[in-house]
Amino acid sequence: MDKSLRAGIFICMTPDCDILIVGGGLNGPALALALAKGGMRVVVADARSADARAIRGFDGRAYALALASVRVLQAIDIWPVLDQAAQPIQGIRVSQGRAGQGAFPLTLGFDHAEIEEGPMGRMVEDRHLYAAFLEAMRNEPLITLKSGVRVVAQDTQGALQAHVTLDTGEEISTRLIVGCDGRDSAVAQRAGIRRWGWDYGQTALVCAVTHEKPHEGIAHQLFLPAGPLAILPLPGNRSSVVWSERTDIAAAIAALDADGWLDHLRPRFGSFLGQIGLEGARFTYPLRLSVAEDFIAPRLALVGDAAHGVHPIAGQGLNLGLRDVAALAEVLIEAARRGEDIASPLVLDRYQQWRRFDVMKMALGMDAVNRLFSNESGLLAAVRGLGMGAVNAVPMLRRLMIREAAGLNAAQPRMMQGLPI
Ligand SMILES: Cc1cc2nc3c(=O)[nH]c(=O)nc-3n(C[C@H](O)[C@H](O)[C@H](O)COP(=O)(O)OP(=O)(O)OC[C@H]3O[C@@H](n4cnc5c(N)ncnc54)[C@H](O)[C@@H]3O)c2cc1C
Numbered sequence: 001m002d003k004s005l006r007a008g009i010f011i012c013m014t015p016d017c018d019i020l021i022v023g024g025g026l027n028g029p030a031l032a033l034a035l036a037k038g039g040m041r042v043v044v045a046d047a048r049s050a051d052a053r054a055i056r057g058f059d060g061r062a063y064a065l066a067l068a069s070v071r072v073l074q075a076i077d078i079w080p081v082l083d084q085a086a087q088p089i090q091g092i093r094v095s096q097g098r099a100g101q102g103a104f105p106l107t108l109g110f111d112h113a114e115i116e117e118g119p120m121g122r123m124v125e126d127r128h129l130y131a132a133f134l135e136a137m138r139n140e141p142l143i144t145l146k147s148g149v150r151v152v153a154q155d156t157q158g159a160l161q162a163h164v165t166l167d168t169g170e171e172i173s174t175r176l177i178v179g180c181d182g183r184d185s186a187v188a189q190r191a192g193i194r195r196w197g198w199d200y201g202q203t204a205l206v207c208a209v210t211h212e213k214p215h216e217g218i219a220h221q222l223f224l225p226a227g228p229l230a231i232l233p234l235p236g237n238r239s240s241v242v243w244s245e246r247t248d249i250a251a252a253i254a255a256l257d258a259d260g261w262l263d264h265l266r267p268r269f270g271s272f273l274g275q276i277g278l279e280g281a282r283f284t285y286p287l288r289l290s291v292a293e294d295f296i297a298p299r300l301a302l303v304g305d306a307a308h309g310v311h312p313i314a315g316q317g318l319n320l321g322l323r324d325v326a327a328l329a330e331v332l333i334e335a336a337r338r339g340e341d342i343a344s345p346l347v348l349d350r351y352q353q354w355r356r357f358d359v360m361k362m363a364l365g366m367d368a369v370n371r372l373f374s375n376e377s378g379l380l381a382a383v384r385g386l387g388m389g390a391v392n393a394v395p396m397l398r399r400l401m402i403r404e405a406a407g408l409n410a411a412q413p414r415m416m417q418g419l420p421i
C-alpha cells in the first residue's frame with residue numbers, strides 16, 4: 001500500500017498495540033511484563049520458538065543478577081518461582097594469577113554482611129529465568145506473544161503510529177517499537193542508528209562445573225593474563241564458569257572434547273573446590289564492545305544488548321539491560337498517565353538521557369578493567385596487587401564497591417528501589 005495513504009488511514013485507527021517489542025530473549029519479556037503492569041497493550045515478536053527454548057534442561061548458562069535486578073523481577077511478580085532455584089551470592093573474591101600457579105596473595109574480598117540489604121545478588125540459571133518469563137507472559141492478557149516469527153521491516157514515518165512487518169506477511173501497527181533484538185539489532189540498523197566499539201580479540205568459554213567442596217555462595221573473579229575467569233556459585237556443589245581467552249586459543253579449546261576442555265580449565269580454575277567435572281553444554285561467545293550511538297529514533301527505542309553489548313567481566317550485561325527496562329517502563333507509564341504521546345521525542349529523550357551516562361560508564365569501566373588485567377606486564381601485576389590490597393584495607397571503599405556490585409549506586413528507577421511505578 002502507498003505509504004501516504006497508509007499513514008492517512010492509520011491516523012483514524014487505534015493501533016493494534018501500544019508497544020511492539022522485537023525480541024523475546026530476556027530483556028524483551030521483562031519489559032513486556034513491566035509495561036503490562038502499567039496497563040499497556042504489548043506484542044512481543046521473537047524469532048526463536050518459545051516452546052523449544054523452554055523445554056531445554058540445564059544447558060550451562062546462568063546469570064549473576066545484582067540485588068537491584070532481583071527487585072525488577074520481584075516487581076513483575078516472577079521472583080517467587082525463581083527464588084527457590086536461585087543461589088544467593090554471599091561474597092566476592094577478586095584476585096590475579098597465572099594458569100597452574102593459583103591466585104597471587106593480596107586478594108580483594110567483599111562480604112554481603114558489609115551492607116544491610118543482604119546478599120548482593122543471586123545466580124539464576126537461564127532455563128529457570130526464561131521459563132518464568134514465558135509463563136508470566138502467557139498468563140498476562142495484555143501481552144500477545146508471537147514466537148517463531150521474524151520482524152523483517154519497520155515503518156516509523158507515520159505521524160501517530162509505527163508498524164512492523166513479520167516474515168509471515170502480517171503487519172502490526174503500534175505507537176512505539178522497542179528493539180530488544182540483541183547485539184546485531186536489525187531494528188537499530190533499519191533506523192539508521194550507528195554503533196561504536198571494538199573487538200576484544202577474546203572469546204568467552206562458558207560452561208558449568210560440578211565440584212567436590214561447597215562454594216559457600218562465594219563468586220570468584222580471577223584475572224589471568226589472557227583474560228578474566230569468573231567462577232559463579234550455583235545451587236548445590238556446582239558453579240558457572242565464564243572464562244575469556246585470546247580468540248585463537250579459545251577456538252582450539254572449543255574444538256576439544258569434554259576431557260580436553262577440562263584439561264585446559266583445571267590449571268586456571270585451581271583446586272580450591274576439589275575435583276571438577278563438566279555439567280551441561282559448553283558455549284563460546286566472541287567478545288566485542290558494541291554501543292549504539294543513539295538509544296532512540298522516531299517512534300523507536302533500544303533496550304538491552306540491542307543498545308549496548310559490554311565485556312562480561314563482572315556479569316553486568318543483563319543487569320544493565322534490566323536497568324533500561326525499569327527506566328523505560330517508568331518513563332512510558334508516567335507519560336501515558338499524563339496523557340502524553342508515549343513515543344514523542346520529548347518522552348523518548350527522557351529515557352535516553354537517563355540511561356546513556358550509566359551505560360557509557362559501565363561499558364568503558366569494564367573495558368578499562370579488562371585492559372588493565374589482561375596482560376603479561378610484571379610491573380602492572382604489582383600495581384594491580386597493591387591497588388587491590390589498598391581497596392581491601394579501606395572499609396568505606398569496600399562498601400562502595402559492594403553497593404556498586406549490588407546495583408545500588410546508580411540513579412535508580414523506582415522498580416529497582418522496590419517501589420511501584
Ligand atoms: C559469556 C557471557 C556471559 C554473560 N554473563 C552474564 C551474567 O552473569 N550476568 C548478566 O547480567 N549478564 C551476562 N551476560 C550478558 C547477557 O547474556 C545479555 O546481556 C542478555 O542475554 C541480553 O538479553 P537481550 O534480551 O537484550 O538479548 P538476547 O538475549 O540476545 O535476545 C534477543 C532476542 O531477539 C530475537 N530476535 C533477533 N532478531 C529478531 C527479529 N528480526 N525478529 C524477531 N526477533 C528477533 C532473538 O531470537 C532473541 O530471542 C553474559 C554475556 C556473555 C556473552
